Each structure stands twice: as C-alpha cells, then as structure tokens.
Amino acid sequence: xxxxxxxxxxxxxxxxxxxxxxxxxxxxxxxxxxxxxxxxxxxxxxxxxxxxxxxxxxxxxxxxxxxxxxxxxxxxxxxxxxxxxxxxxxxxxxxxxxxxxxxxxxxxxxxx
Amino acid sequence: xxxxxxxxxxxxxxxxxxxxxxxxxxxxxxxxxxxxxxxxxxxxxxxxxxxxxxxxxxxxxxxxxxxxxxxxxxxxxxxxxxxxxxxxxxxxxxxxxxxxxxxxxxxxxxxx
Numbered sequence: 001x002x003x004x005x006x007x008x009x010x011x012x013x014x015x016x017x018x019x020x021x022x023x024x025x026x027x028x029x030x031x032x033x034x035x036x037x038x039x040x041x042x043x044x045x046x047x048x049x050x051x052x053x054x055x056x057x058x059x060x061x062x063x064x065x066x067x068x069x070x071x072x073x074x075x076x077x078x079x080x081x082x083x084x085x086x087x088x089x090x091x092x093x094x095x096x097x098x099x100x101x102x103x104x105x106x107x108x109x110x111x112x
Numbered sequence: 113x114x115x116x117x118x119x120x121x122x123x124x125x126x127x128x129x130x131x132x133x134x135x136x137x138x139x140x141x142x143x144x145x146x147x148x149x150x151x152x153x154x155x156x157x158x159x160x161x162x163x164x165x166x167x168x169x170x171x172x173x174x175x176x177x178x179x180x181x182x183x184x185x186x187x188x189x190x191x192x193x194x195x196x197x198x199x200x201x202x203x204x205x206x207x208x209x210x211x212x213x214x215x216x217x218x219x220x221x222x223x224x
Contacts, residue, residue, distance in 0.1 A: 043215030
C-alpha cells in the first residue's frame with residue numbers, strides 16, 4: 001500500500017520554463033512534507049519542505065504547494081536549468097511515528 | 113564536515129553470507145534511518161531509531177536487523193543474504209521530527 005505516490009515517472013522540460021512535479025498521499029496523519037533531489041551514485045539531498053499548517057513555501061527558484069483537502073503537493077521549479085536534471089522524491093512524515101515515507105520518484109530532464 | 117558516512121560503498125555477497133553495513137553521523141542527530149532503493153520502488157524504509165538504544169521496524173524490515181548502541185552509529189545487518197536484497201542502501205539522520213533528514217552516499221550491495 002503506497003502511502004506516497006508520484007504518478008509521473010519522468011518529465012522533460014525546456015530550459016527556462018517551469019517544471020511541475022506532483023505528489024499524492026493517502027495518510028491524513030502526515031503533517032510534514034519534503035522534496036529531495038538525487039543525482040546518480042549520490043545520496044538524496046534535501047530541497048525544500050512544508051508543514052501542514054502552511055499551503056506554500058518558497059526558496060529561491062523552488063516553491064512547494066500543499067493542498068491538504070486533496071492530499072496533494074507539488075514542486076515548482078522556475079526557471080528550470082539543465083543542472084536541475086535529477087530524480088526528485090517527495091516524502092512525508094507523521095510526527096507521531098518519526099518515519100519519513102518516500103514516493104517512487106520522478107526523473108526530471110531539463111533540455112538546453 | 114563529514115555528515116553521514118556509510119561503510120562500505122560497494123559489496124558483493126554470496127547467497128547465505130552475512131554482513132553489516134555501518135552508518136556514522138557526526139551531527140549529534142537523535143534519529144537515524146536505513147532505506148533501500150530499488151528501480152521503480154523509490155526509497156523504502158527498512159528500520160529506524162529515535163535514539164541511542166532504540167530501534168523500530170519500517171516498511172520492509174524482513175531479513176534485516178539493526179542496532180544503535182552509540183548515538184552516532186546505526187548498524188544494518190543481513191544474517192543470511194538473499195538475491196532479493198540486492199539493492200542500494202541509504203542511511204539518513206535527522207535532528208528532530210519534522211526536520212530534514214541528511215543522507216549518506218549509499219552502499220551498493222549485490223547478492224549472487
């Protein structure tokens with residue numbers, strides 16, 4: 001039973017345009033959400049997070065939106081750059097259990 | 113500033129052999145995690161620890177054991193390796209609940 005789902009395995013975007021990566025979750029107890037970026041042969045690195053008390057968080061070119069009623073979050077990257085090409089994972093946690101549950105990832109390719 | 117260090121980085125085991133993966137963090141984090149990454153499956157939580165001397169099961173704990181005898185170290189053991197345990201293993205740590213987790217570089221394990 002996949003509690004965190006990323007339904008798009010891959011996404012291609014032109015350099016300079018917006019990249020939108022989506023994530024859905026099923027567990028209503030999740031109250032903290034994160035996005036990670038992963039390059040080949042490296043560990044995931046933290047990008048941005050959002051608490052369930054917010055619906056938006058920005059950090060430079062990265063913005064995460066949370067829609068609690070739809071159990072959906074998205075990561076917007078504007079403008080996209082070739083160096084953003086990587087696999088992006090969303091993750092969710094329930095502060096009652098301390099666990100981070102990850103989605104299956106979306107491979108983003110930014111075309112120059 | 114080492115962060116999270118995993119040892120070894122690569123290993124090939126024969127079916128039935130045992131081994132221990134070591135994770136060390138120098139950030140004084142309370143929480144530590146072991147994940148495995150498989151194609152199309154994302155990152156799945158094996159075991160985690162919320163403090164020295166504590167461990168708990170994650171999503172896929174069967175065939176693995178863990179120990180957290182010292183706060184800075186989290187060991188993952190395979191008592192009798194199976195080909196299904198061929199994977200890339202990541203260790204992570206976090207300071208508190210609802211904070212980002214920091215990942216190691218990964219251990220690529222092949223069981224033949």
